[in-house]
Amino acid sequence: xxxxxxxxxxxxxxxxxxxxxxxxxxxxxxxxxxxxxxxxxxxxxxxxxxxxxxxxxxxxxxxxxxxxxxxxxxxxxxxxxxxxxxxxxxxxxxxxxxxxxxxxxxxxxxxxxxxxxxxxxxxxxxxxxxxxxxxxxxxxxxxxxxxxxxxxxxxxxxxxxxxxxxxxxxxxxxxxxxxxxxxxxxxxxxxxxxxxxxxxxxxxxxxxxxxxxxxxxxxxxxxxxxxxxxxxxxxxxxxxxxxxxxxxxxxxxxxxxxxxxxxxxxxxxxxxxxxxxxxxxxxxxxxxxxxxxxxxxxxxxxxxxxxxxxxxxxxxxxxxxxxxxxxxxxxxxxxxxxxxxxxxxxx
Amino acid sequence: xxxxxxxxxxxxxxxxxxxxxxxxxxxxxxxxxxxxxxxxxxxxxxxxxxxxxxxxxxxxxxxxxxxxxxxxxxxxxxxxxxxxxxxxxxxxxxxxxxxxxxxxxxxxxxxxxxxxxxxxxxxxxxxxxxxxxxxxxxxxxxxxxxxxxxxxxxxxxxxxxxxxxxxxxxxxxxxxxxxxxxxxxxxxxxxxxxxxxxxxxxxxxxxxxxxxxxxxxxxxxxxxxxxxxxxxxxxxxxxxxxxxxxxxxxxxxxxxxxxxxxxxxxxxxxxxxxxxxxxxxxxxxxxxxxxxxxxxxxxxxxxxxxxxxxxxxxxxxxxxxxxxxxxxxxxxxxxxxxxxxxxxxxxxxxxxxxxxxxxxxxxxxxxxxxxxxxxxxxxxxxxxxxxxxxxxxxxxxxxxxxxxxxxxxxxxxxxxxxxxxxxxxxxxxxxxxxxxxxxxxxxxxxxxxxxxxxxxxxxxxxxxxxxxxxxxxxxxxxxxxxxxxxxxxxxxxxxxxxxxxxxxx
Numbered sequence: 007x008x009x010x011x012x013x014x015x016x017x018x019x020x021x022x023x024x025x026x027x028x029x030x031x032x033x034x035x036x037x038x039x040x041x042x043x044x045x046x047x048x049x050x051x052x053x054x055x056x057x058x059x060x061x062x063x064x065x066x067x068x069x070x071x072x073x074x075x076x077x078x079x080x081x082x083x084x085x086x087x088x089x090x091x092x093x094x095x096x097x098x099x100x101x102x103x104x105x106x107x108x109x110x111x112x113x114x115x116x117x118x119x120x121x122x123x124x125x126x127x128x129x130x131x132x133x134x135x136x137x138x139x140x141x142x143x144x145x146x147x148x149x150x151x152x153x154x155x156x157x158x159x160x161x162x163x164x165x166x167x168x169x170x171x172x173x174x175x176x177x178x179x180x181x182x183x184x185x186x187x188x189x190x191x192x193x194x195x196x197x198x199x200x201x202x203x204x205x206x207x208x209x210x211x212x213x214x215x216x217x218x219x220x221x222x223x224x225x226x227x228x229x230x231x232x233x234x235x236x237x238x239x240x241x242x243x244x245x246x247x248x249x250x251x252x253x254x255x256x257x258x259x260x261x262x263x264x265x266x267x268x269x270x271x272x273x274x275x276x277x278x279x280x281x282x283x284x285x286x287x288x289x290x291x292x293x294x295x296x297x298x299x300x301x302x303x304x305x306x307x308x309x310x311x312x313x314x315x316x317x318x319x320x321x322x323x324x325x326x327x328x329x330x331x332x333x334x335x336x337x338x339x340x341x342x343x344x345x346x347x348x349x350x351x352x353x
Numbered sequence: 354x355x356x357x358x359x360x361x362x363x364x365x366x367x368x369x370x371x372x373x374x375x376x377x378x379x380x381x382x383x384x385x386x387x388x389x390x391x392x393x394x395x396x397x398x399x400x401x402x403x404x405x406x407x408x409x410x411x412x413x414x415x416x417x418x419x420x421x422x423x424x425x426x427x428x429x430x431x432x433x434x435x436x437x438x439x440x441x442x443x444x445x446x447x448x449x450x451x452x453x454x455x456x457x458x459x460x461x462x463x464x465x466x467x468x469x470x471x472x473x474x475x476x477x478x479x480x481x482x483x484x485x486x487x488x489x490x491x492x493x494x495x496x497x498x499x500x501x502x503x504x505x506x507x508x509x510x511x512x513x514x515x516x517x518x519x520x521x522x523x524x525x526x527x528x529x530x531x532x533x534x535x536x537x538x539x540x541x542x543x544x545x546x547x548x549x550x551x552x553x554x555x556x557x558x559x560x561x562x563x564x565x566x567x568x569x570x571x572x573x574x575x576x577x578x579x580x581x582x583x584x585x586x587x588x589x590x591x592x593x594x595x596x597x598x599x600x601x602x603x604x605x606x607x608x609x610x611x612x613x614x615x616x617x618x619x620x621x622x623x624x625x626x627x628x629x630x631x632x633x634x635x636x637x638x639x640x641x642x643x644x645x646x647x648x649x650x651x652x653x654x655x656x657x658x659x660x661x662x663x664x665x666x667x668x669x670x671x672x673x674x675x676x677x678x679x680x681x682x683x684x685x686x687x688x689x690x691x692x693x694x695x696x697x698x699x700x701x702x703x704x705x706x707x708x709x710x711x712x713x714x715x716x717x718x719x720x721x722x723x724x725x726x727x728x729x730x731x732x733x734x735x736x737x738x739x740x741x742x743x744x745x746x747x748x749x750x751x752x753x754x755x756x757x758x759x760x761x762x763x764x765x766x767x768x769x770x771x772x773x774x775x776x777x778x779x780x781x782x783x784x785x786x787x788x789x790x791x792x793x794x795x796x797x798x799x800x801x802x803x804x805x806x807x808x809x810x811x812x813x814x815x816x817x818x819x820x821x822x823x824x825x826x827x828x829x830x831x832x833x834x835x836x837x838x839x840x841x842x843x844x845x846x847x848x849x850x851x852x853x854x855x856x857x858x
Contacts, residue, residue: 010367014749014752221722221723221725222721222722222723223712223713223718223721223722223723224721225723226701226705226709226712226723227712229698229701230698230701230705230709233698233699233700233701234694234697234698234699234700236694236695237694237695237696237697237698237709238698238709239657239677240655240657240677240687240689240695240696241677241709241710242656242676242677242678242679242680242681242710243709243712244678
């Protein structure tokens with residue numbers, strides 16, 4: 007048996023690959039659920055009901071999907087240029103922290119303040135990612151290592167700030183930063199739920215990213231640099247400028263996720279506000295085959311697993327960590343599925 | 354004479370493509386068989402089936418009367434078949450002896466028996482007249498020496514049948530002649546050989562028998578003594594193809610001037626004090642054995658490397674530090690050495706590749722957005738003007754054949770009517786038809802007054818196209834000779850680094 011490269015990759019195959027990967031991940035995770043003594047089918051039933059079974063659960067799921075769309079876009083943009091940004095989590099947190107800090111005492115009217123705070127969150131994420139990108143371009147330092155390690159530094163820094171200068175005096179000793187001013191809380195999308203208009207921002211961001219990648223000079227240069235860096239350089243595309251541009255956009259998207267989450271959901275920053283949005287964004291990007299529209303769909307899948315797993319855990323007693331297992335498995339199965347979209351197995 | 358090797362009725366398909374169709378072939382003891390065919394005729398596929406790298410869909414392989422199990426290279430090696438690949442499979446950081454031993458020792462053994470391996474290697478080296486130093490690092494050896502190691506590696510595994518895939522692709526002519534002498538000597542020792550080639554003169558010079566493959570089918574077998582280059586050429590191509598001929602024309606003003614240029618890379622001198630001039634309406638040919646600085650010369654003129662001493666002038670402006678985009682804007686066009694690695698982004702469309710170099714020009718973009726309609730129209734125009742077959746503007750360029758991809762890259766270069774054109778190995782790996790088309794385009798650009806620098810390892814091509822020729826040896830350039838005065842002996846000496854120092858003023 008050997009792998010043979012396909013002449014052409016049929017679009018239908020690319021579209022079905024994530025579905026097959028998700029199915030395979032669910033089948034594999036079913037083994038673990040079974041080992042926990044629960045019928046996997048009823049467990050998955052609970053999961054679906056928990057995430058999609060009611061109006062409230064759907065809004066909860068979409069609330070969770072909102073930052074995932076943005077971190078997924080952040081990873082997708084970077085991966086297109088073969089810049090391996092594993093630092094979405096850190097960029098999310100600096101975006102969140104900056105927003106809470108500035109938003110606590112910003113003397114601007116509501117909508118304008120919200121726009122300014124989003125830009126601040128984006129700038130923070132972009133700046134944080136610029137460091138590793140600079141080291142990669144200037145000295146060839148592996149950005150996988152630098153972006154990953156920065157995540158821990160950032161989270162510890164966030165902890166330092168919310169225990170110290172940014173501590174919320176009204177939180178009764180709870181480690182939480184000062185909240186953003188009430189004027190800058192994002193309006194609800196559906197009344198009496200947590201779902202806020204940040205979802206619209208995230209979907210709009212996906213549209214913008216798609217437009218940029220396919221229609222602009224920067225997008226074509228990004229794809230060329232990612233697909234064949236030597237040919238791109240030969241054609242006169244500045245690799246360092248392109249990669250730095252990609253790094254800024256990618257970091258900005260993850261920073262925006264943090265800003266939107268603070269203004270839309272949490273108000274202030276805690277060190278546990280992200281259940282791994284940055285890391286899950288990588289899975290989202292891969293499941294989406296790096297396509298912006300796919301990112302939205304994949305984020306909804308991952309959010310369904312996250313939200314549904316809690317409900318499943320309450321109903322069946324299977325630990326909700328199973329959601330992490332399913333998400334991680336779907337990344338692995340997606341990588342295998344991607345292999346089979348470009349290669350076929352021959353005997 | 355008995356057949357030591359028989360391929361019968363081999364068919365191999367890759368999806369819709371039939372690479373080999375009902376091919377039968379036999380090799381006699383002590384014979385040199387040339388397998389002749391154009392690129393893509395199925396030569397390498399056939400040999401890979403013989404060696405067990407591919408499984409044939411139909412047919413079988415017999416070695417010394419025994420049928421080989423398909424898909425088992427180890428079985429082929431055990432049966433006495435050795436293969437010398439076109440691209441060497443040596444580990445540069447190991448010594449010659451280590452490379453030869455690699456893979457022939459049982460994996461479970463705790464320590465290797467170097468002493469007896471060395472004895473065996475030296476015995477083989479002496480018997481077949483292939484001198485080597487077993488302790489030198491492979492990375493220090495020349496390509497000719499590396500090829501010798503590949504052959505020794507096969508012989509070390511007791512090969513009785515040796516297959517050489519395009520063995521002269523990386524050798525200068527004298528080296529190639531020496532190789533064929535050695536091979537001839539080896540047949541006297543009972544070895545049987547197949548060599549794959551698309552070069553007629555070496556097939557005529559070195560083989561006993563020729564098998565011609567075309568489009569995956571065996572179209573003819575001839576005794577070498579009973580055929581002619583003309584007949585073989587027609588059998589190989591299937592029709593007679595004539596390359597266009599260079600017409601005399603008057604030469605214009607100098608366009609590109611290199612004045613005592615030195616190029617360093619990582620502390621190595623890649624180009625050493627080279628000077629040349631290319632005039633409008635002239636083709637300057639740079640000939641040389643692969644790996645003598647052509648890469649650095651190409652990179653210099655593409656804007657990817659910069660002179661560390663000396664000056665490069667294009668149309669009167671200093672072009673040494675311009676970089677790719679600056680050079681293009683100054684009127685240079687470049688055909689890269691490796692069209693897949695540098696010339697095109699395979700996964701992108703024809704139109705995206707067609708405008709990649711000029712994406713930021715106002716013709717193809719407006720305030721950061723690509724003018725897709727204009728770009729597509731430009732690509733469609735190139736496809737038509739340069740006869741690119743099997744492509745629409747939205748085809749992924751990877752799906753084009755080598756010849757058609759090259760025509761598109763040439764079109765991308767020539768569409769702007771460049772002042773200077775770098776053509777770096779423009780016909781490498783192309784078939785006769787495509788070569789003729791590329792030559793015609795180069796000559797047409799010359800007629801329109803472009804200054805063209807042609808880097809080629811094919812002497813014949815350089816002589817046919819160039820007005821003047823310089824040889825490149827170890828990063829240095831010889832004085833130019835007029836193409837009319839260059840016979841193959843003189844060029845051979847130049848490529849070997851023998852030129853009159855008194856010429857070098």
